[in-house]
Amino acid sequence: MRSALLVFCSLCAYTQGIEVPTVGAIVDSSENLRPVQGVAGNFWLGAARASGVLSASCSERLCLAKTDSKILSATGQADAPSGPAIFWVDRDDAIAFFPETRTFARWHDDRLDPLDWTVDGEVLSMDSAGIAVRREGHVWIVRPDGEVVDWVTDTVGPVLLLADEVLFATPDELILRRHDGSELRFPLIGATAITAMSAHYAAIRAGDSSYAFRTEAGREQIFLLPGNPP
Amino acid sequence: MIRAIVLAFLLPLAARAQLALFAMNGNIEVPIGASLDLGKVAAGDASSVRIRLRNTGPSKADITRFSADGTGFTLDRPSLPFPIAPGSAQDVLLSFSASMPALYSANLQVSTSVNSVSAIVLATVVVGPVLTVFPACTGSDGPPPSIDFGRVQAGQARLCNFYLRNASTQEMTIATFRVTGSGFQISAGPKAPFKIAAGETAVFVITFTANAAGLYTGALAIETRTYVLTGAAFDTPLPKPLLEFDAGPIQSAQQRRLTIRLPTAASVSVSGTVNLAFLPDTTAVADDPAIVFLATGTRSLPFSVSQGSTNILINTQTSAVFQTGTSSGRIRFTVSGVSTDGDPTTMLTVPASPVSLDTATATRRTGNLDIALVGFDNTYSTGSMTFTFFDTSGGTLPTGAIRADFTPEFRAFFTKAQAGSTFQVRISFPVTGDTSGIGSVDVQLSNASGVKLQHLVF
Numbered sequence: 269m270r271s272a273l274l275v276f277c278s279l280c281a282y283t284q285g286i287e288v289p290t291v292g293a294i295v296d297s298s299e300n301l302r303p304v305q306g307v308a309g310n311f312w313l314g315a316a317r318a319s320g321v322l323s324a325s326c327s328e329r330l331c332l333a334k335t336d337s338k339i340l341s342a343t344g345q346a347d348a349p350s351g352p353a354i355f356w357v358d359r360d361d362a363i364a365f366f367p368e369t370r371t372f373a374r375w376h377d378d379r380l381d382p383l384d385w386t387v388d389g390e391v392l393s394m395d396s397a398g399i400a401v402r403r404e405g406h407v408w409i410v411r412p413d414g415e416v417v418d419w420v421t422d423t424v425g426p427v428l429l430l431a432d433e434v435l436f437a438t439p440d441e442l443i444l445r446r447h448d449g450s451e452l453r454f455p456l457i458g459a460t461a462i463t464a465m466s467a468h469y470a471a472i473r474a475g476d477s478s479y480a481f482r483t484e485a486g487r488e489q490i491f492l493l494p495g496n497p498p
Numbered sequence: 499m500i501r502a503i504v505l506a507f508l509l510p511l512a513a514r515a516q517l518a519l520f521a522m523n524g525n526i527e528v529p530i531g532a533s534l535d536l537g538k539v540a541a542g543d544a545s546s547v548r549i550r551l552r553n554t555g556p557s558k559a560d561i562t563r564f565s566a567d568g569t570g571f572t573l574d575r576p577s578l579p580f581p582i583a584p585g586s587a588q589d590v591l592l593s594f595s596a597s598m599p600a601l602y603s604a605n606l607q608v609s610t611s612v613n614s615v616s617a618i619v620l621a622t623v624v625v626g627p628v629l630t631v632f633p634a635c636t637g638s639d640g641p642p643p644s645i646d647f648g649r650v651q652a653g654q655a656r657l658c659n660f661y662l663r664n665a666s667t668q669e670m671t672i673a674t675f676r677v678t679g680s681g682f683q684i685s686a687g688p689k690a691p692f693k694i695a696a697g698e699t700a701v702f703v704i705t706f707t708a709n710a711a712g713l714y715t716g717a718l719a720i721e722t723r724t725y726v727l728t729g730a731a732f733d734t735p736l737p738k739p740l741l742e743f744d745a746g747p748i749q750s751a752q753q754r755r756l757t758i759r760l761p762t763a764a765s766v767s768v769s770g771t772v773n774l775a776f777l778p779d780t781t782a783v784a785d786d787p788a789i790v791f792l793a794t795g796t797r798s799l800p801f802s803v804s805q806g807s808t809n810i811l812i813n814t815q816t817s818a819v820f821q822t823g824t825s826s827g828r829i830r831f832t833v834s835g836v837s838t839d840g841d842p843t844t845m846l847t848v849p850a851s852p853v854s855l856d857t858a859t860a861t862r863r864t865g866n867l868d869i870a871l872v873g874f875d876n877t878y879s880t881g882s883m884t885f886t887f888f889d890t891s892g893g894t895l896p897t898g899a900i901r902a903d904f905t906p907e908f909r910a911f912f913t914k915a916q917a918g919s920t921f922q923v924r925i926s927f928p929v930t931g932d933t934s935g936i937g938s939v940d941v942q943l944s945n946a947s948g949v950k951l952q953h954l955v956f
Contacts, residue, residue: 283925284924286904286908287923288917289872289922309821310918312787312790312795492753494792494821495795497795
């Protein structure tokens with residue numbers, strides 16, 4: 269009965285344009301921020317959008333890049349403490365941590381507002397669950413006030429907190445651990461950094477190579493990304 | 499009257515023009531004193547020296563005479579008269595050749611309108627030893643005289659035998675007898691100085707050995723004569739490399755692994771390049787730029803193999819990962835920069851397939867139903883689509899199957915993007931009424947290879 273009230277304009281199906289798919293963005297080995305285009309298993313890097321980029325992180329709607337002195341977005345920029353930054357990008361907002369000054373700030377509308385958070389240890393990643401920090405070889409999840417929430421792992425490698433999982437690296441493996449404790453393991457030697465490439469991909473740096481890890485449940489897979497020509 | 503005064507001023511300046519003669523040794527000026535000795539010249543050979551005439555005075559010198567008067571001597575110089583500015587110089591080539599053994603001389607003279615310089619040039623023609631080279635080397639009288647050792651496999655030696663005969667009626671002393679140049683050496687024969695009796699012969703052997711492929715030159719100096727030695731080394735043909743791929747059928751949007759090995763061990767260490775090229779089935783695009791070796795994002799990688807090994811390292815790794823792209827066609831792998839015992843070219847066929855969807859979602863907006871598709875069509879022929887909507891109970895809506903044809907849009911996009919066949923498209927359906935009862939949709943995408951059916955839940 270309800271469907272009787274529905275009127276389709278069946279001859280009016282239209283497209284809003286066909287585009288080249290973009291998977292996310294990474295910082296390449298020449299410190300350029302470059303879009304990763306294509307589909308799983310068929311990637312290429314687009315033209316550099318910014319140079320001198322030390323770190324970057326993207327969601328579906330916002331991509332932030334940290335140069336030595338600024339944070340750049342597609343719509344603006346703001347002065348920031350020197351050195352790289354660790355981001356948690358969520359929709360249109362982000363939290364940034366600056367390791368050199370050990371300070372946190374909130375990014376909103378191309379502005380950077382300081383936060384009075386104080387966390388001990390090596391800050392590795394952030395998300396809504398908290399802040400991943402390494403203390404004495406163990407990775408913990410702590411709240412902005414320093415309260416310990418959970419233990420993650422004892423890895424010495426990089427860690428990325430995801431919405432429902434944690435992705436971390438050991439010297440020879442990449443491990444996706446779900447909240448129920450189950451794990452997926454992928455052989456990968458020497459990962460040194462894991463960042464959010466987009467809502468569904470993480471970017472991993474290992475030696476001279478960059479990888480894309482698909483984080484969607486049931487479609488987890490690691491891909492090699494094209495390197496820079498010699 | 500005025501002209502006479504000007505000349506009176508000019509004459510003292512011209513008188514101060516000074517000329518100096520030099521024999522050039524490379525770029526070094528060696529002053530020529532009263533005489534210049536060209537030394538011994540083998541009968542029938544030519545000897546040349548570059549002479550530099552420098553104006554060391556403060557005014558221009560107009561050279562009215564520049565000659566070498568003597569049998570066998572010639573001078574290659576500009577036409578007379580010619581000027582030389584103050585501090586400048588003019589080089590000329592003085593050559594000598596004669597066939598009869600004797601001491602020869604010439605008067606080398608340079609004159610301007612106000613002064614002149616001169617020197618005696620001497621040359622001694624002697625009967626030189628006669629050199630005979632035996633195959634596999636070949637000789638040429640030149641000029642310059644040369645001996646070619648031919649093409650030699652890198653790491654292997656080529657020995658060439660020589661006879662040096664004293665054709666004169668007197669004992670001959672060979673004071674200069676040496677070989678220079680990388681890869682060349684006298685491996686057997688007398689050491690200088692040595693004597694060759696009249697009519698007798700000395701035997702010697704020169705060996706050419708090169709460890710790497712390339713062109714090599716050297717020199718054999720025997721008394722007054724220098725022979726250019728040439729040889730070429732080439733890499734040993736590799737046993738035909740075997741290009742192999744990780745298991746599983748080849749399809750689009752794959753990252754595959756290439757390994758290269760030899761059926762038998764390499765006899766020498768060699769390096770080369772492995773290349774890939776793509777030949778698409780379609781004429782809609784000329785290429786698929788995503789088909790690359792991922793290590794460098796390029797279509798060529800260096801490889802190397804060590805002597806005694808069957809394992810080839812590609813870009814210093816045991817294998818190389820490449821992408822198969824999103825176009826049906828053939829990927830051709832070749833090797834270059836090394837000779838192989840057979841053509842190792844290997845083709846991979848990427849078959850045509852129905853449209854592949856990487857992600858697909860269905861969402862409701864006010865007044866619209868949106869279907870977002872991300873995928874690829876390796877035949878470049880998609881566009882014909884059918885949408886069948888269902889209510890939340892799974893029943894087909896009365897609209898039935900809705901057909902839409904976006905083939906022109908896809909074709910235009912593929913042609914313009916030149917980025918393989920990947921696409922991201924949102925298809926919207928304007929609706930009026932309550933859309934909350936619409937539960938799912940079947941999307942059928944057709945291409946030249948078949949139909950892709952995707953069920954999406956709103």
